[in-house]
Amino acid sequence: MKVYNAQLIKTVYDIEDLPPADKKEIAFAGRSNVGKSSFLNAVLGIKIAKVSSTPGKTRSINYYLVNNKYYFVDLPGYGFANVSKQEKERWNILMNEYFKNRFSLNAVSLLIDHRHMPQKLDYTMVEWLKDLGIPFFFILTKSDKLKKSEKAKLFGEIKNSFSSYGEYIYLPFSSKTKEGLKEVSKTIGDILGE
Ligand code: GTP
Ligand code: MG
Numbered sequence: 001m002k003v004y005n006a007q008l009i010k011t012v013y014d015i016e017d018l019p020p021a022d023k024k025e026i027a028f029a030g031r032s033n034v035g036k037s038s039f040l041n042a043v044l045g046i047k048i049a050k051v052s053s054t055p056g057k058t059r060s061i062n063y064y065l066v067n068n069k070y071y072f073v074d075l076p077g078y079g080f081a082n083v084s085k086q087e088k089e090r091w092n093i094l095m096n097e098y099f100k101n102r103f104s105l106n107a108v109s110l111l112i113d114h115r116h117m118p119q120k121l122d123y124t125m126v127e128w129l130k131d132l133g134i135p136f137f138f139i140l141t142k143s144d145k146l147k148k149s150e151k152a153k154l155f156g157e158i159k160n161s162f163s164s165y166g167e168y169i170y171l172p173f174s175s176k177t178k179e180g181l182k183e184v185s186k187t188i189g190d191i192l193g194e
Pocket of ligand 2: 037050
């Protein structure tokens with residue numbers, strides 16, 4: 001799909017504040033610092049989501065209205081060590097309510113750092129989405145940081161590590177070089193029925 005315009009329309013800290021579920025939506029999840037906000041900026045073609053080298057930047061559910069037709073949703077990252085128990089609990093409740101009740105959610109794009117094997121919370125997220133019957137696919141981020149041979153090796157290993165859950169789409173991506181942007185845009189378009 002081609003993005004003609006995008007704007008941040010809502011920052012949600014409380015599940016009661018979600019916008020009406022009147023548009024198709026796609027959400028972006030992943031560990032803190034994996035590159036979700038950078039990814040969104042690349043896909044939307046404008047610097048709109050806040051990027052930071054300090055993990056835990058995005059704490060809210062951020063709603064972007066795209067082409068006046070769809071919602072793209074930047075979810076708060078998980079697995080950030082420097083987070084209080086209370087904050088973790090808040091994240092759990094917010095995400096649980098969101099995934100369980102957001103019937104307009106078409107799919108989740110799960111971002112995994114291409115350089116490393118997935119971690120425990122990534123598998124927990126996959127199990128969660130699977131249990132709830134929410135379709136998802138994988139984006140392997142920061143691909144520019146890998147040599148070609150390492151990339152091919154890790155691609156296979158990451159894919160393999162999720163194979164017991166089912167067959168999924170895996171797209172290497174770099175918000176720096178825009179590698180994979182075409183494939184990502186096409187996949188998102190297919191999901192939204194463009
Ligand atoms: P939180 O909101 O804190 O959960 O992080 P996030 O997942 O939104 O990550 P963010 O986009 O803020 O990026 C984190 C850091 O990784 C920043 O320093 C980015 O510049 C860097 N980064 C993100 N994507 C890429 C990429 O594709 N390549 C490279 N080289 N760096 C990237
Ligand atoms: Mg972010």
